[in-house]
Amino acid sequence: MTPQEIENLAHLRRARDLIDRDYAKPLDVPTMAAKALMSPAHFSRQFRAAYGETPYSHLMTRRIERAMALLRAGMTVTDACMAVGCTSLGSFSSRFAEIIGITPSAYRAREHDAVKAMPACVAKSHTRPARQASSRIEEVRTIAAA
Amino acid sequence: MTIALQFTNVTVTDVDESIAFYRDALGLEVQNDVKSGDHRWVTLGTSAQPGLGIVLSDPYAGRSQADGDAMQEMLTKGVLPMLVFNTDDLDATFETVRASGAEVLQEPIDTGWGQRDCAFRDPSGNMVRIAQAPAA
Numbered sequence: 469m470t471p472q473e474i475e476n477l478a479h480l481r482r483a484r485d486l487i488d489r490d491y492a493k494p495l496d497v498p499t500m501a502a503k504a505l506m507s508p509a510h511f512s513r514q515f516r517a518a519y520g521e522t523p524y525s526h527l528m529t530r531r532i533e534r535a536m537a538l539l540r541a542g543m544t545v546t547d548a549c550m551a552v553g554c555t556s557l558g559s560f561s562s563r564f565a566e567i568i569g570i571t572p573s574a575y576r577a578r579e580h581d582a583v584k585a586m587p588a589c590v591a592k593s594h595t596r597p598a599r600q601a602s603s604r605i606e607e608v609r610t611i612a613a614a
Numbered sequence: 615m616t617i618a619l620q621f622t623n624v625t626v627t628d629v630d631e632s633i634a635f636y637r638d639a640l641g642l643e644v645q646n647d648v649k650s651g652d653h654r655w656v657t658l659g660t661s662a663q664p665g666l667g668i669v670l671s672d673p674y675a676g677r678s679q680a681d682g683d684a685m686q687e688m689l690t691k692g693v694l695p696m697l698v699f700n701t702d703d704l705d706a707t708f709e710t711v712r713a714s715g716a717e718v719l720q721e722p723i724d725t726g727w728g729q730r731d732c733a734f735r736d737p738s739g740n741m742v743r744i745a746q747a748p749a750a
Contacts, residue, residue, distance in 0.1 A: 469686050474627065477690040481739055484692065485719055518691055541726075 472569050479504040482553040483511065484526065491530045497523055532564050533596045539576040548572065567597040621657070621667045624697060625689055627738040629654045632670050635736050639714035640699070640707075664674075668697075689739055696733075696741035704746040708732045709742065709745070 483504040485497060498525050500574055501511035515523045531552040538548040549572070554560040564572045624631040633656060636642050642658035646666060653675035656669040673689055674682035688694050701707040704722050711734055712718055719733035719741065731745040 469683055469690075474690050477687065478739060481690065481692040481735075482717070485717070485735070489719065537726075551615065 474501055476514065477518060479506065480511075480515055483515065483523065484519065485522065487527050491527060491534060492551065494553065495527060500527075507554055528563055529567065530598050531560075535560070535564065535572065536568070536575065536595055536597075537591070539572060540574075540580040545572040545576060600607075619666055621669055623669045623671065624740060625673050625685055625694065626734075626740070627672065627686065627689065629656055629670050630671060631737045633654075633658075635714065635716060636668070636670065639711045639716055641710070642740075650694065665715070666715050692735065692739040692741065694740060696743055697736075698743045698745060700745040700747040702747050704730055704732065704744060707744055 478502060483500045486503045487500060497508050501508040504513065504515075506513050512522055515526070519526060521529070531554055534552045535548040538551055539545065543551070545561070546559040549557050561572055564575070568575060633644065636658050637644055642660050644656060645659045646655075646657040648655045653672060655675065656670045658670070659667050673685035677685065701731040708722050716737075719735060720731075722730055722732040724730050729745055731743055733741060733743045736742050
């Protein structure tokens, strides 16, 4: 990797850290892009190439991961939605259901014994929702099978 | 029969730049410095845990170009596993590390499971968490 490529990736990492830290604030893509010293369009493309999802998608998965922790602790769906920086209950619920597969209220009512036994920093990564994204290993398998 | 951790490896982009973080900011001592070709392995440790060496080396040390590139990419993206230290004075350690210019990920906070900790990025992008040690 060239020093310039490393520098660009480090800028993207700083923007990702900003999202992870300030997810509850009203973050928009231009603010994230400014942290990465890039134009919003270039930033979105570069971020997606590096991390496999768009910056906005990363923000929403981060918010939903935090909302899941609040719901497990017994917070109401409306309060959890607002606490993680989402302003529309409808879009929060539909995004939650799209990623997790069940509604926030159904998730809140479920048993959470295994997650309670983990330290929060482990639960954060283990419960982080993941979209079905491309995988280099899967691509190789697909090519090999063809 | 006993077993203990003796060495752990931390991959860094630039060993010199990282010594400033691990030695000068965190307060570890350099115990060994080995050069081989273009690469360098620097071992740091602490009197609080004698016998444990933390070895810094670059992503290409002992690896192929392709593996080094993959390691370098993950390192810079900040997705390699974190390192967790503890200290008997979290607030003082946090201020020292912050004053060194390190990227702050999280100021000291009480976590939900009864631990107080803070987090930084080292100069290469590794997540370094520092926890308050339990009272003796």
